[in-house]
Amino acid sequence: xxxxxxxxxxAVAALYFLHQDIWFWDQARPxxxxxxxxxxxxxxxxxxAAAALMWALIRLAxxxxxxxxxxxxxxxxxxxxxxxPGESEERR
Numbered sequence: 001x002x003x004x005x006x007x008x009x010x011a012v013a014a015l016y017f018l019h020q021d022i023w024f025w026d027q028a029r030p031x032x033x034x035x036x037x038x039x040x041x042x043x044x045x046x047x048x049a050a051a052a053l054m055w056a057l058i059r060l061a062x063x064x065x066x067x068x069x070x071x072x073x074x075x076x077x078x079x080x081x082x083x084x085p086g087e088s089e090e091r092r
Contacts, residue, residue: 004060011053019046 001009024039032041 008053008057008061011056015046015050015053018049021046 021039021042024042027039028037030038032038036044
């Protein structure tokens, strides 16, 4: 596994651990921005971190070779008749 793979794996494990937020279960204070309970704010920030990690996983660890295989498998045969608009590959 590459160094990037290890870092992404560690980030997923860390985010999984941080999701178990036992430290804010019994607290409603302090209020963030004067109205937002700390637990709710924590989960809002956690959701942004999870979205950023998912972006990084897709950007850095997406299996491009599988996508290339799928694209070549679904490409029409050279010299074959062009598909009519709305016609599926199976009907040709």
